Amino acid sequence: MSVERDKIYPDCPTFIRTVKVGGLTKSQLLKKLQKHSILMNKFGEMLFADDKFTISDTIYSVRAVELKVRNLGFPEGATIPQLFKKANQAGLKLCPIELGPHLRLEYLDQSEGNSGKPIRRHRAHYGSITIASEILSEDVGFPKGFYLRRICGVLWLRGYVADYLHVLDPDDHFVFCLNENLN
Template sequence: MNTFTVTLEGLTSEALTRRLESAGIQLNTHAQTLLEPKFFDFSKTGKYRVQLVTVADLGFTEPANLPAIYRRIRERGFALCPLELAPYLRLSWRTQPTSRNSTLTGQHKSPDSAVNVSTPPLSSDPYVPKGFYLRNVDGTLWLRGYICDDEHENALDTVFAVLPT
């Protein structure tokens, strides 16, 4: 699958927001929540190699929930991404395939062509966003946050960004 190198620049909240806006990247309310200082470390810097894998690539033969997927990510020699990686991945990856289905909400499943950025859980509360996903809807790039509980199952073709170790 695809591999990317992403550089976290340690931009301030205002500078990162301006960069996303000037790049035309859209945010939903959950993404805006995740970009709050209580969750997001704006000073984080560094270079990361990111790889995209599907739930099936991780060896699952049936849909799986996030705790099982994150366990398998580690068992397969990958690491979870820092939360701060997602906006920088979105800024650097402009050629994400366009979704076949442009519906953005109400699916209760990972949207078509979405890339979920695997990140450590921020809270056990199912109403606190779990992380970000990236999407290209009709040529508009999105950085979206999502909520789910531990029972939510991801289809075999759901894509996750992970860190090779």
């Protein structure tokens, strides 16, 4: 057991990014993703195209905090509802759903993460970063949010599906937003 790895937020390793969000239409945002050769899986495309995925007309900034599931007090993992509740108790909040594409555009130097590691099925892949955002539909087949990944040098904005019973790995990386206004 590593003392550093079992530290709890805010006394744990985090990565904080300030990201500008909003100010583009869906079409403009999609073109910007394509310009940077960012790909989407079918769940990412489904989420992006849905009317529930909305984008602010106004540009605003958020402070995004990346940490591991274990750093919110879950050394054995947690379900999404457990993780979101604990993050809220720790002073973090869910990110706006539109942060996913904007964070992908800001984080162009993401590492592969899975080099030399086995492929994981029905789990977050090594090196992936999930954006904690409001779940837009309880339908099990509808994407719950976005995650970022780099595969063989290609950047991805991917959507994911999971039910409320799915247990996240303690080393899965999530992004929450700091509870502050930046404008």
